[in-house]
Amino acid sequence: ALKLRPDYPEARENFYRVANWLVERWHFLMLNDRGRNQKYQQAIQKAVQSGCNTVLDIGTGTGILGMCAKKAGAAEVYACELSKTMYELACEVVTANGMEGSIKILHMKSLEMEVPKDIPHRVSLVVTETVDAGLFGEGIIESLVHAWHHLLLPPQRGENEFSEQSATGRVIPAGATVFGMAVECVEIRRHHRLCVSEVGGLSMAATGELRSPVSCSSEPDDSMEPYTTERLSRLPGGYKPLTEAFKALNIDFNNLQELEGLSSREVQQICLPIIQEGELDALAVWFQLHLDEESSLSTGPQEDTCWEQAIYPFSLVALGFVLQPGDKLIIEISCRDAYLRLCSVAVLREGHEIRLDRHPDAQSSGNASKNPNPEAELCNALACLQTGQNQTKDFCMLECSEMALLNNLDYHQSFCSALGKLVSRLKVKCQKQEQRPDLTDPASSTNCTDPLYVLDVSEGFSLLSLIAASQGNVKAYSSVEKDKQQEVLKRIARSNNISEQHLEFWLNHMEDEQGMLKRPSQEKLWSAIILDCVETCGLIRQKLMEKASLARCLLEEGGHIFPERIVVHGMLVESDILLLESAVQGQEPTLGFNIAPFINQFTVPVHVFLDFSTLECRHLSEPVELFVLDLMDANTNYTNREVKVQATSAGRITAVPFWYHIYLDQEISVSTLSQNSHWKQAAAVLQQPLEVRVGDWVHLAVRLHKSTISISAHV
Numbered sequence: 001a002l003k004l005r006p007d008y009p010e011a012r013e014n015f016y017r018v019a020n021w022l023v024e025r026w027h028f029l030m031l032n033d034r035g036r037n038q039k040y041q042q043a044i045q046k047a048v049q050s051g052c053n054t055v056l057d058i059g060t061g062t063g064i065l066g067m068c069a070k071k072a073g074a075a076e077v078y079a080c081e082l083s084k085t086m087y088e089l090a091c092e093v094v095t096a097n098g099m100e101g102s103i104k105i106l107h108m109k110s111l112e113m114e115v116p117k118d119i120p121h122r123v124s125l126v127v128t129e130t131v132d133a134g135l136f137g138e139g140i141i142e143s144l145v146h147a148w149h150h151l152l153l154p155p156q157r158g159e160n161e162f163s164e165q166s167a168t169g170r171v172i173p174a175g176a177t178v179f180g181m182a183v184e185c186v187e188i189r190r191h192h193r194l195c196v197s198e199v200g201g202l203s204m205a206a207t208g209e210l211r212s213p214v215s216c217s218s219e220p221d222d223s224m225e226p227y228t229t230e231r232l233s234r235l236p237g238g239y240k241p242l243t244e245a246f247k248a249l250n251i252d253f254n255n256l257q258e259l260e261g262l263s264s265r266e267v268q269q270i271c272l273p274i275i276q277e278g279e280l281d282a283l284a285v286w287f288q289l290h291l292d293e294e295s296s297l298s299t300g301p302q303e304d305t306c307w308e309q310a311i312y313p314f315s316l317v318a319l320g321f322v323l324q325p326g327d328k329l330i331i332e333i334s335c336r337d338a339y340l341r342l343c344s345v346a347v348l349r350e351g352h353e354i355r356l357d358r359h360p361d362a363q364s365s366g367n368a369s370k371n372p373n374p375e376a377e378l379c380n381a382l383a384c385l386q387t388g389q390n391q392t393k394d395f396c397m398l399e400c401s402e403m404a405l406l407n408n409l410d411y412h413q414s415f416c417s418a419l420g421k422l423v424s425r426l427k428v429k430c431q432k433q434e435q436r437p438d439l440t441d442p443a444s445s446t447n448c449t450d451p452l453y454v455l456d457v458s459e460g461f462s463l464l465s466l467i468a469a470s471q472g473n474v475k476a477y478s479s480v481e482k483d484k485q486q487e488v489l490k491r492i493a494r495s496n497n498i499s500e501q502h503l504e505f506w507l508n509h510m511e512d513e514q515g516m517l518k519r520p521s522q523e524k525l526w527s528a529i530i531l532d533c534v535e536t537c538g539l540i541r542q543k544l545m546e547k548a549s550l551a552r553c554l555l556e557e558g559g560h561i562f563p564e565r566i567v568v569h570g571m572l573v574e575s576d577i578l579l580l581e582s583a584v585q586g587q588e589p590t591l592g593f594n595i596a597p598f599i600n601q602f603t604v605p606v607h608v609f610l611d612f613s614t615l616e617c618r619h620l621s622e623p624v625e626l627f628v629l630d631l632m633d634a635n636t637n638y639t640n641r642e643v644k645v646q647a648t649s650a651g652r653i654t655a656v657p658f659w660y661h662i663y664l665d666q667e668i669s670v671s672t673l674s675q676n677s678h679w680k681q682a683a684a685v686l687q688q689p690l691e692v693r694v695g696d697w698v699h700l701a702v703r704l705h706k707s708t709i710s711i712s713a714h715v
């Protein structure tokens with residue numbers, strides 16, 4: 001659609017969302033990582049010069065590694081790519097670099113490839129970088145086992161073998177070493193477990209077990225992810241190592257037996273001394289990719305690498321459980337279902353062991369007197385872990401952003417105050433009408449014992465309906481849909497003396513947005529409607545203004561929409577990392593190959609899921625108000641605004657990060673940039689960086705069209 005009508009705004013907005021999805025952001029980071037590209041190039045050159053002259057690039061992406069092999073003089077180069085978009089891109093890139101005749105690119109997964117159907121004979125070299133932050137997440141083990149069986153010449157046997165290199169197969173990278181470390185990190189903790197005992201005046205004692213989608217149990221459960229990923233060096237508040245980095249696993253990609261044995265390797269336990277006091281929040285995992293004997297790439301947190309680490313959050317032990325120096329942490333490592341799984345199973349403290357695999361209330365803190373042989377106790381603790389018999393099944397799963405929202409006390413306290421103000425204001429109004437009924441308008445006669453109606457159409461898990469109901473004489477409607485989540489709300493309501501009939505559930509997924517937004521009943525209107533305005537990624541929710549105008553018609557006299565106003569703030573920054581994550585910067589980082597113009601078609605002008613508080617950047621201006629959205633009065637809204645902002649430092653403006661002050665009423669507001677906000681921020685990346693001197697006035701053209709913010713700048 002964009003190719004046909006480049007100015008068509010809907011296509012443009014959808015393209016951004018689609019482009020973000022089609023081409024993963026790490027492509028830009030990878031291609032801009034000159035060090036990585038050069039290391040791969042050198043390893044490939046050495047292999048080709050030593051005789052590997054038929055090459056297969058598995059997961060070619062833009063084709064860069066295949067082109068390296070060709071340029072190094074390989075006689076035959078093949079490449080395969082499972083993503084259609086990347087396959088087509090690779091074809092364009094190879095053609096643009098004059099190699100279309102000499103690299104055969106296949107749009108298929110390597111596992112489907114056969115000799116001679118897809119490639120005429122077995123190759124002597126496979127290059128690939130099909131790895132994710134957890135190493136195995138892109139299926140590299142399975143791909144290499146298949147490659148050794150079907151696509152590669154047999155490996156070199158022993159040193160004395162005289163067969164020349166070209167008759168033997170080899171893989172680049174040659175192998176990997178996986179490292180781990182136990183960390184304390186509040187930022188991880190608040191995204192993966194409930195950290196508060198009371199929220200918005202509601203006790204959370206009755207919630208039951210709440211879990212994020214990341215399970216650290218060694219039991220593979222399809223609804224859970226084995227790990228999440230974070231860039232430890234960029235987490236707000238940082239992290240605290242609780243153990244030295246330990247070597248978790250070594251794998252040789254040129255050893256088929258080792259590759260095949262990986263998933264049946266017995267579970268490994270290691271015992272780690274705690275080096276400083278702290279709460280066990282997660283295990284962080286990274287790796288070294290050994291391209292060959294000489295060079296390797298690392299994804300470690302201490303490197304200046306751009307890669308994320310795999311994070312295994314810990315959530316089973318009671319909050320406030322502090323590890324002490326002298327403790328020993330027992331960790332279990334397994335990769336049975338092709339995923340690397342690590343979990344902490346026990347702590348050895350002064351001769352007795354504290355099991356970490358049970359829920360706190362089932363804690364049997366054996367002690368030295370009762371437990372003469374802690375190791376025996378530990379072994380049977382681990383044994384029972386194998387069967388997973390002690391994983392409590394009845395828990396409620398929340399997204400990480402929902403868990404962080406639940407832990408956001410300021411957000412809920414603000415709503416509690418704003419709703420309280422509205423409810424008392426409406427009650428006073430009603431009493432006045434009761435004392436002096438307006439005879440000219442019989443409909444205005446209201447019975448003040450009737451409850452007020454409040455509707456919460458927040459996306460996902462939300463406590464706001466309960467907070468409304470807890471104001472007294474309020475009938476609250478919630479759009480929470482999942483059964484388990486509704487049960488949690490009911491349990492919280494009961495334990496906070498909110499009667500069942502003051503809480504109803506409406507389903508949010510009615511066929512159209514009108515479906516959800518209706519009157520509470522024929523003769524009633526809402527006193528308050530709570531809308532969800534900003535997505536976790538930092539963008540305005542789609543169709544927000546339509547929903548707001550619909551909601552306004554459903555309010556009773558004096559009723560209110562929450563929030564009533566959203567003020568968008570932003571500032572001018574110079575940020576190289578944002579450039580590196582959004583577009584390939586010329587030909588130089590990509591070894592002189594002409595790749596940038598092709599992959600940069602997928603550049604999106606707005607970058608999302610940013611942590612602005614830890615983004616490496618230079619501030620070139622003060623924060624400035626960019627835009628105001630009034631949800632209570634549509635007439636004051638506009639779609640364009642010219643904002644002038646003065647540069648306070650000289651530099652090159654590359655982006656305009658923005659965030660929101662969400663006004664619940666005239667005085668009470670929450671910021672999406674606040675310290676324990678569950679929101680991330682977004683940034684408009686400028687088409688062309690803009691040089692400014694101190695004092696220069698920069699004109700920003702801010703446009704909001706269908707919830708998509710676009711910003712252009714000129715001096």
Ligand SMILES: CCc1ccncc1CNCCCCSC[C@H]1O[C@@H](n2ccc3c(N)ncnc32)[C@H](O)[C@@H]1O
Nearest residue numbers: 059061080081082083086109110130131132133143307
């Ligand atoms: C230091 C490396 C690093 C460390 C941590 N995080 C990121 C990185 C950077 N590498 C990320 C690559 C990750 C994606 S893999 C690259 C491309 O290959 C494709 N594919 C994947 C498997 C596969 C297959 N069997 N057959 C054909 N194609 C295949 C994907 O469709 C993708 O386009």
